[in-house]
Amino acid sequence: MSKIAESVPPKGGFSFDLCKRNEMLVQKGLKQPSFLKTGTTIVGLVFKDGVILGADTRATEGPIVADKNCEKIHYMAPNIYCCGAGTAADTEAVTGIITLILSHVVLIAITSALCYCFWYACNLFYLFNVAMLSLDMVSSQLKLHRFHTGRDSRVVTALTLLKSHLFSYQGHVSAALVLGGVDVTGPHLHTIYPHGSTDTLPFATMGSGSLAAMAVFESKYREGLSRDEGVTLVAEAICSGIFNDLGSGSNVDIWEKEYLRNYMLPNPRTYVSEKGYSFSKKTAEVLLTKITPLRELVEVIEGGDAMEE
Amino acid sequence: MGDSQYSFSLTTFSPSGKLVQIEHALTAVGSGQTSLGIKAANGVVIATEKKLPSILVDETSVQKIQILTPNIGVVYSGMGPDSRVLVRKSRKQAEQYFRLYKEPIPVTQLVRETATVMQEFTQSGGVRPFGVSLLVAGYDDKGPQLYQVDPSGSYFSWKASAMGKNVSNAKTFLEKRYDEETELDDAVHTAILTLKEGFEGQISGKNIEIGVIDNDKIFRILTPSEIEDYLNEVA
Numbered sequence: 001m002s003k004i005a006e007s008v009p010p011k012g013g014f015s016f017d018l019c020k021r022n023e024m025l026v027q028k029g030l031k032q033p034s035f036l037k038t039g040t041t042i043v044g045l046v047f048k049d050g051v052i053l054g055a056d057t058r059a060t061e062g063p064i065v066a067d068k069n070c071e072k073i074h075y076m077a078p079n080i081y082c083c084g085a086g087t088a089a090d091t092e093a094v095t096g097i098i099t100l101i102l103s104h105v106v107l108i109a110i111t112s113a114l115c116y117c118f119w120y121a122c123n124l125f126y127l128f129n130v131a132m133l134s135l136d137m138v139s140s141q142l143k144l145h146r147f148h149t150g151r152d153s154r155v156v157t158a159l160t161l162l163k164s165h166l167f168s169y170q171g172h173v174s175a176a177l178v179l180g181g182v183d184v185t186g187p188h189l190h191t192i193y194p195h196g197s198t199d200t201l202p203f204a205t206m207g208s209g210s211l212a213a214m215a216v217f218e219s220k221y222r223e224g225l226s227r228d229e230g231v232t233l234v235a236e237a238i239c240s241g242i243f244n245d246l247g248s249g250s251n252v253d254i255w256e257k258e259y260l261r262n263y264m265l266p267n268p269r270t271y272v273s274e275k276g277y278s279f280s281k282k283t284a285e286v287l288l289t290k291i292t293p294l295r296e297l298v299e300v301i302e303g304g305d306a307m308e309e
Numbered sequence: 310m311g312d313s314q315y316s317f318s319l320t321t322f323s324p325s326g327k328l329v330q331i332e333h334a335l336t337a338v339g340s341g342q343t344s345l346g347i348k349a350a351n352g353v354v355i356a357t358e359k360k361l362p363s364i365l366v367d368e369t370s371v372q373k374i375q376i377l378t379p380n381i382g383v384v385y386s387g388m389g390p391d392s393r394v395l396v397r398k399s400r401k402q403a404e405q406y407f408r409l410y411k412e413p414i415p416v417t418q419l420v421r422e423t424a425t426v427m428q429e430f431t432q433s434g435g436v437r438p439f440g441v442s443l444l445v446a447g448y449d450d451k452g453p454q455l456y457q458v459d460p461s462g463s464y465f466s467w468k469a470s471a472m473g474k475n476v477s478n479a480k481t482f483l484e485k486r487y488d489e490e491t492e493l494d495d496a497v498h499t500a501i502l503t504l505k506e507g508f509e510g511q512i513s514g515k516n517i518e519i520g521v522i523d524n525d526k527i528f529r530i531l532t533p534s535e536i537e538d539y540l541n542e543v544a
Contacts, residue, residue: 140404147376147400 019172039247041209042072042083043217043237044178044189046202047230051180051187052256054234055083056209056242058249068250073259076139077146077153080181081255082162084135085207134165134173155181155188159198167196176206182257209241209248216240231256235264242266320432330438331431334460337440338472341386344373345471345479345503346444348455349496350489352523353446355384355455356500358473358508359516374520374530378403380448381416382520382528386473387441387460395439399423416447420456420464428462442472448526475507482506493523498543505543514540 039060045052055072058065074082138161142153159179166173177192191204203221205213216237225233231254241248243266252264319330344357357373374384375396383399385392402422406414423443430436438460445456457472458464469487471479482503491499497519505512514533522528531539 136408140408144400144404148397 016172039209039245039249040072040085040207041205041213041238041241041245041248042085042178042207043205043210043213043234043241044083044180044191044201044203045217045221045225045230045234046180046187046189047225047227049187050182050227050230050256051189052227052230052234052254053081053083053178053180054238054255055253056238056248057251057253057262058242058247060247065249069262071253071261073253073255074135074139075259076135076158076179077142077181079183080142080153080155080158080179081259082135082158082180083178083206085176085178085210134162134175135177138162138165152183154183154185155179155190159188159190159192162192163196163198166192166194171195178204178206180255205237205241207241207248209238209245212240212244213237227256231263239264239266319437320434328431328461331461334438334440335442338387338442338460339474339476341388341441341473342373343471343473343475343479343504343507344384344386344444345469345483345500346384346446346455346457346467347469347483347487347491347496347500348446348453348467349491349493351453352448352493352496352521353453353455354493354496354500354519354521355382355444355446356497356504356517356519357384357386358504359518360509361516368515372518372530374518376528376530377419377445378413378447378528380413380522380526380528381419381445382447382522382530383443383445384518384520385441385443388439389441391439392441392443395423395426395441395443398426413449415449415451416445416454416456417451419447420445420458424458424462424464427458427460431461444470444472446520446522446528448522448524448528453522471503478507479503493521497521497539501539501543512540513537 039058040056042055043053045054053073057067057069057072059067059070072083072085074084076082138158141161142158145157146153158181162177162179166175171194174194175192176194178189179192180187180189182188189201189204191199191201191206202223203217205211205217214237216233220233220236234254235252238248238252242250242252250267251262252266254260254263319328321328323329342358342360344355346353346355355374359368359371359373361368361371373389373392374382375392376382377396377399381403383392383396385395399419399422403414403419406418406422423445427439431438440460442460443458445454445458447454447456455467455470456464457467457470468489469483471483483499486499486502500519501512501517504517510516514536517536519531519536519539520528521531
């Protein structure tokens with residue numbers, strides 16, 4: 001299990017301690033919560049002289065929408081971007097930038113406080129953070145590689161770094177990725193599965209909405225699409241995921257040479273209450289008012305010595 | 310002096326209070342090729358001689374000025390291989406800083422971390438000090454900055470500095486010609502003139518290297534033809 005030498009923040013990286021405990025609990029009869037085929041629709045498409053990536057923007061915590069407008073298209077290199085389904089997508093909902101700043105221990109505490117299932121949190125959200133870390137780590141490794149070689153990064157480099165990383169975690173990092181970009185050898189599109197296997201495809205979909213999106217691709221894809229046709233097709237595929245899959249929703253993000261955040265907003269909030277949401281004091285009936293001045297309970301001493309440094 | 314008895318062990322002070330190995334390292338730097346840096350009002354320029362051991366060497370394969378981050382560059386005087394190690398470490402540290410704080414590393418921080426590395430090699434067993442002094446040029450929120458880092462691990466911020474073979478002449482020259490309001494282009498001219506002072510042979514775009522960083526905060530290494538243009542302006 002060779003790790004490409006990037007040092008992980010503080011100590012040890014991923015700790016497999018919890019996995020033993022989980023096995024022990026399962027043996028004792030605890031039913032393991034099933035893995036959410038977590039809500040996402042991400043797609044990629046190769047057209048005439050480039051690659052288009054698309055993603056929805058809903059992040060879910062079980063049946064609750066945690067983030068209505070999260071970003072699932074991540075930066076790898078100026079010419080390479082990566083969509084993350086499952087883990088990578090949810091991470092942003094729960095922790096955002098906290099991932100990289102806080103230590104793992106504190107992270108578990110925060111995520112478990114937010115999540116309604118403590119057990120679920122300890123396991124899955126901890127893994128989620130590692131997934132986000134892995135994407136950031138790969139983009140840092142690519143950056144250093146660019147400095148050392150003086151060349152632009154290639155998609156296959158990103159692919160190899162990601163798959164080695166995921167393989168070394170033996171599938172515990174549940175990140176399913178659609179990696180796409182254009183380099184000196186041309187446009188490339190790959191899918192990467194949590195265990196580290198990869199596919200190279202002209203069009204690909206991942207996530208819970210992948211079937212809905214694939215249906216659109218399979219019927220309308222052809223080789224030699226122009227850029228606009230490609231973008232329209234990708235947007236259509238994501239919309240199909242948004243409307244037909246519960247785990248996906250909100251808006252459409254597109255990447256084609258540049259990041260088109262919220263390219264389409266098919267789910268705007270149309271109702272705005274005229275009355276507003278602030279309530280006047282008369283709304284609640286006051287039954288009793290009792291004021292206890294603190295001075296009765298606390299002895300206040302004026303003066304005294306200054307604190308010694 | 311009793312110094313010579315203490316000169317072989319790095320981690321032993323001599324009676325005069327010096328670490329003789331570091332003095333020797335500075336001598337190694339002093340016999341390296343001249344390099345210099347000038348901080349202008351709107352940028353920084355660093356330059357160095359690129360004397361190759363033979364005309365048969367492919368000069369396009371040699372690059373003494375290196376980029377550490379998009380807005381920080383470095384040049385060295387002394388042992389080339391030592392500088393390679395430091396450049397690699399610095400780049401990695403800059404990247405780790407960015408991953409942790411999500412801001413590009415400030416020049417002072419990078420210099421401090423590089424200096425720490427160099428100091429570690431003066432206080433460990435079985436290693437020797439680096440035989441290079443670095444001139445780090447960067448542009449961040451605090452404006453243009455120029456730092457020199459020595460084998461001992463000490464660093465200084467300079468308005469203009471030189472290192473290597475011709476250091477005393479070069480520094481005198483710079484002291485005379487330095488002006489705080491110089492613009493970057495003029496600073497490049499001054500740098501070329503300073504290099505020319507101690508240059509043996511014909512100066513051209515192929516045997517010097519110049520790196521600049523100006524208001525756009527992007528460090529660039531000038532191509533030989535750009536250097537030729539500046540040379541023509543100066544001559």
